[in-house]
Amino acid sequence: MKKRIEELLDICLQKIKEGIPVEEILSQYPYYADELKELLATAKKIKDVPLPEPSNIGMASCLVRLGEALQLQKQKPRKARISRLLYFPFPAWAKALVFAVIIIFISWGTVTLSANSLPGDLLYPMKFMTEKVKFFLTANPGGKVELRLIYSEERMQELVRHLDKRRDLNTELLKAMLDEATLALEHISRLPDPAGPVYFSRLQYLNAYQKDVLENLKPKVTSPQQKEELENAIRLCGNRTQWMSRMRIKGVWPGKWGPHCDRR
Amino acid sequence: METDNKGKTHLKQILEKARRLDEIALDTLAREYYPIIFRYFHYRTKTREDAEDLTGEVFVRVVGSIETQKGDFVAWLFRIAKNLLIDYYRKRGKLKEISLDQMAIEPSPASYEYERDTLHPEDIKKMLNLLTDEQKEVITLKFLEDYSNKDIAKIMNKSIGAVKALQFRALSALRDILKKEGQ
Numbered sequence: 001m002k003k004r005i006e007e008l009l010d011i012c013l014q015k016i017k018e019g020i021p022v023e024e025i026l027s028q029y030p031y032y033a034d035e036l037k038e039l040l041a042t043a044k045k046i047k048d049v050p051l052p053e054p055s056n057i058g059m060a061s062c063l064v065r066l067g068e069a070l071q072l073q074k075q076k077p078r079k080a081r082i083s084r085l086l087y088f089p090f091p092a093w094a095k096a097l098v099f100a101v102i103i104i105f106i107s108w109g110t111v112t113l114s115a116n117s118l119p120g121d122l123l124y125p126m127k128f129m130t131e132k133v134k135f136f137l138t139a140n141p142g143g144k145v146e147l148r149l150i151y152s153e154e155r156m157q158e159l160v161r162h163l164d165k166r167r168d169l170n171t172e173l174l175k176a177m178l179d180e181a182t183l184a185l186e187h188i189s190r191l192p193d194p195a196g197p198v199y200f201s202r203l204q205y206l207n208a209y210q211k212d213v214l215e216n217l218k219p220k221v222t223s224p225q226q227k228e229e230l231e232n233a234i235r236l237c238g239n240r241t242q243w244m245s246r247m248r249i250k251g252v253w254p255g256k257w258g259p260h261c262d263r264r
Numbered sequence: 265m266e267t268d269n270k271g272k273t274h275l276k277q278i279l280e281k282a283r284r285l286d287e288i289a290l291d292t293l294a295r296e297y298y299p300i301i302f303r304y305f306h307y308r309t310k311t312r313e314d315a316e317d318l319t320g321e322v323f324v325r326v327v328g329s330i331e332t333q334k335g336d337f338v339a340w341l342f343r344i345a346k347n348l349l350i351d352y353y354r355k356r357g358k359l360k361e362i363s364l365d366q367m368a369i370e371p372s373p374a375s376y377e378y379e380r381d382t383l384h385p386e387d388i389k390k391m392l393n394l395l396t397d398e399q400k401e402v403i404t405l406k407f408l409e410d411y412s413n414k415d416i417a418k419i420m421n422k423s424i425g426a427v428k429a430l431q432f433r434a435l436s437a438l439r440d441i442l443k444k445e446g447q
Contacts, residue, residue: 006432010413039432042439046407049388054302058316059295065320066294069327070287 005032009039016040118162119170145187145199149206152180156210163217169226174233181207181240197248204244211237279337282330290330294323297341300409304345307392307404309352318348339418391441399434406431 008029015025022040026033090098111130114123131154135147155177162170181203188199214234221227281289301322305315325344333340383391392400401420405411413431417424 006428009432009435010428038439039435042435042442043407045383045442046388046403046438049383049385049408051299051408052303052306052312052385054299054316054319055312058302058312058319059298061316062298062320062323063291063294066290066323066327067287069324070285070290073327074285 005035008032009036012036012040013043118158118165119173141187141191142195142199145184145191148180148184148187149199149202152177152184152210153206155180156213160213160217163220167220169217169221169223169230171226171229174229177210178233178236181210200244201248204241204248207237207241207244211241275337279330279333283333285327285331290323290327293326297338298323301341301345303408304342304404305349307389307400307408308349314352318345318352321348336418338415339421342419391438394441395434395437398430399437402427402430403434403438 012022012025012029016022022037026037026040029036110123110126114121114127114130117123117127131147131151135144135151138144138147155173159170159173159177162168162173184199184203188196188203191199211234214230214237218227218230218234221230278289278292282293298319302315302319305318306312309315309318322341322344325348326341392403395403398420402416405416405419406413411419413424413427416422416427420427422430
């Protein structure tokens with residue numbers, strides 16, 4: 001009921017504004033006529049009050065202050081004004097988008113910079129973490145093998161750069177390189193035909209390549225212990241390459257793929 | 265206020281220039297809105313000087329931040345005025361400049377010149393001070409400044425329905441005050 005009279009009052013005020021006589025308006029709402037009449041009379045009394053006008057001195061003083069403020073505003077460093085223009089006039093979603101783009105750009109930049117890092121560098125953990133995340137997010141078994149092959153080769157490249165730069169054979173990298181290749185073989189054994197033999201072949205070539213690269217590193221290694229570890233790795237790569245070559249010639253593959261599957 | 269399309273376009277053009285700190289545009293805005301803002305303060309402060317000083321300060325602040333202003337300009341102007349008024353009250357340590365005792369007094373000297381049915385500007389000021397801040401605001405905007413419900417809703421950041429309800433309560437309260445005062 002109360003809401004109704006609020007609405008009616010507003011309608012009456014609107015009609016008065018349009019020039020309709022009060023009596024005519026009230027006759028349309030006889031139930032509320034008495035209350036509306038009082039309220040409309042109150043409204044009229046308020047409307048009839050002469051408006052207080054500002055003095056000319058007040059207005060002039062305001063314009064002078066405005067002029068002074070304008071001069072000060074114009075003298076403010078332009079850089080600050082530009083930065084405000086860049087950030088504040090945009091809606092919230094645009095600010096969020098800009099923020100997201102900046103974050104993506106920074107992340108992308110960091111990952112790119114970390115790509116050439118070596119163990120001991122500030123960004124190396126970032127590179128290592130990126131590889132792990134990438135591997136975790138890869139659902140395709142073929143993709144996982146691909147990543148293992150890439151990581152094995154990457155460890156080899158790091159080993160070479162590390163030796164050139166720091167005159168030291170990083171045995172951790174050597175081990176990581178061989179481990180990645182072993183893990184790649186494990187994943188290959190679970191792949192179906194024809195992807196399995198293709199990746200098997202690629203791994204064989206990678207092993208052969210790694211053996212050659214390690215052979216070339218031998219003159220640069222001075223420590224007897226490191227030399228021994230390098231020799232072992234070369235031997236392992238060689239053995240793996242020979243074994244894989246024999247498997248391919250015989251047409252017998254480890255794992256589950258293809259009609260030539262060797263389960264013995 | 266933006267009452268029609270032509271007026272809106274005109275205001276938009278002036279605002280665009282004002283945002284680039286164009287002196288003529290800012291001057292135009294000040295001349296246009298000074299009386300409205302002055303009256304806003306006049307009904308809420310003790311002296312005319314206070315009202316004029318605060319009005320001037322509103323336009324100083326307008327210059328300071330118009331470059332980044334967005335949304336409805338008049339609503340923004342009133343927000344600046346409200347914030348200044350809060351500071352003004354805080355500095356004086358009280359929320360009402362005119363007390364209830366001051367209201368229940370004989371009419372202002374000048375009001376003898378008016379008919380019995382006509383209120384004097386000082387009387388309305390005292391009566392408005394008996395209303396809540398929101399009731400006072402809706403009365404001044406609707407009946408003294410002649411704004412539409414839509415514009416008032418924007419300025420007060422309320423729905424049109426809430427403005428109508430406030431208008432009803434404020435008029436009812438003023439009617440009761442007038443009855444009490446025998447007007």
